[in-house]
Amino acid sequence: MKIREIKIGKVSIPLKKPFKTALRQVNSAEDIVVKVIADSGEIGFGNAPPTAVITGDSQDSIIGAIRDTIGPKLIGMEVDHLEGIMTVLDTSMLHNQSAKAALDIAVYDLFGKRYGLPLYxxxxxxxxxxxxxxxxxxxxxxxxxxxxxxxxxxxxxxxxxxxxxxxxxxxxxxxxxxxxxxxxxxxxxxxxxxxxxxxxxxxxxxxxxxxxxxxxxxxxxxxxxxxxxxxxxxxxxxxxxxxxxxxxxxxxxxxxxxxxxxxxxxxxxxxxxxxxxxxxxxxxxxxxxxxxxxxxxxxxxxxxxxxxxxxxxxxxxxxxxxxxxxxxxxxxxxxxxxxxxxxxxxxxxxxxxxxxxxxxxxx
Missing domain, CATH: 3.20.20.120 (Enolase-like C-terminal domain)
Known part of the structure; x- marks a missing residue:
């Protein structure tokens, strides 16, 4: 099973009540959602919420990091080569942890589907x-x-x-x-x-x-x-x-x-x-x-x-x-x-x- 394609999308989800902390107030969850698609047609799902005051990552920076820098390096890699994929994630660029997390989660999802086991x-x-x-x-x-x-x-x-x-x-x-x-x-x-x-x-x-x-x-x-x-x-x-x-x-x-x-x-x-x-x-x-x-x-x-x-x-x-x-x-x-x-x-x-x-x- 090889990684064939990576698609990036957004979902906007309203909150029941405004979320307030000492750092920020949020009224909706603006989630970046990636689909890592294998040559078998199986899809791994991952997400990254932009939380600039904590991680430093915005919607645009997450999308750019996945689309332009990290994602292309994963195309063609075997899902079984999990350690290799994670090494690429870690070394492809500094920081941008949310973008890396979205791809990491999607690859782990694919890995579980590859072997028919729940991730936990x-x-x-x-x-x-x-x-x-x-x-x-x-x-x-x-x-x-x-x-x-x-x-x-x-x-x-x-x-x-x-x-x-x-x-x-x-x-x-x-x-x-x-x-x-x-x-x-x-x-x-x-x-x-x-x-x-x-x-x-x-x-x-x-x-x-x-x-x-x-x-x-x-x-x-x-x-x-x-x-x-x-x-x-x-x-x-x-x-x-x-x-x-x-x-x-x-x-x-x-x-x-x-x-x-x-x-x-x-x-x-x-x-x-x-x-x-x-x-x-x-x-x-x-x-x-x-x-x-x-x-x-x-x-x-x-x-x-x-x-x-x-x-x-x-x-x-x-x-x-x-x-x-x-x-x-x-x-x-x-x-x-x-x-x-x-x-x-x-x-x-x-x-x-x-x-x-x-x-x-x-x-």
Missing amino acids: KLLGGYRSEMTTDLTISLNGPEEMVRDSLEAIAAGYTALKIKVGNDAALDIQRVQAIREAVGPDILIRLDANQGWTPKEAVRTIRRFEDRGIGIELIEQPVKAHDFHGLKYVTQQVETDIMADESAFGTYEVFQLLAMEACDLINIKLMKAGGLHNAVKIADMAATMGIRCMMGCMLESKIGITAAASLAAGKQIIVKSDLDAAVLLAEDPVVGGVSFDKDRIILPDAPGLGITDIKGWQEVR
Whole structure:
């Protein structure tokens, strides 16, 4: 089975509610979707959401990288030559991780279809389902309480609360949510780089002193501030998770060597796809550092790929794979299914995806 053709397209999917963080506000998911087509006619699907404030990748840069630089190098390569394909992806150009991830996911989808196995089994097969949290966007305390109660009513037992734009107000927000949802719901906070190291320590200690019960704090400081992240990790009792800091394999190696965090958040769009995400998970496992599988605002293609890795690896013990649930529509035929907070992997080969409704080709 050889790669014969690569097609690039777009899907635009409105969100149920605006998605707000300390870095941005988004009203729709604008996903780049690639089809890697084999000489057998089989299609591998991959996606890349443009998330410029985090990855630096825009729609145009993703399309250009795939169409003009990376994609042509893959034409004619054997799908069986997986390591060779991934070497080409990594060395074809610097950065452009989202474009690389889209092609990586599609090739892995083809590889699974080539051998008739679901991707999560090819990646380890440790479990066939998992639970995800649900993200609560950054708003006023009253609106965030209302959104949290709606999430609990919908069957979620873990909430990821966006904070980071005002430390004093963040305390009010989280206190109000905890009082509303009760003591048994897991609360995770994501500051999206919004605090300074000392501000983070002061704020987290206030959460601890009040007994609010925070499971973990995600990326409290700027992505480049590894020493600041380590300072926060050492100064508080609450677990600290690296997200934007844990961009790729090299950054994760540095974080692990420095003992700068308690957990690593793996995202395919940061890592450049599944092949590098596997390396990150294996490095973390070697060091005994647990991982969360995260996502960007993307379609169910990327969510299925990320869930396949989370299902495959024992060290990935938490999931933040709610992006597809936040979308008002689902254009993806096949892939993972959702039952309240449960994500169930498909048994069909590869990603188990057969079509993308509303896909519009770009050239």
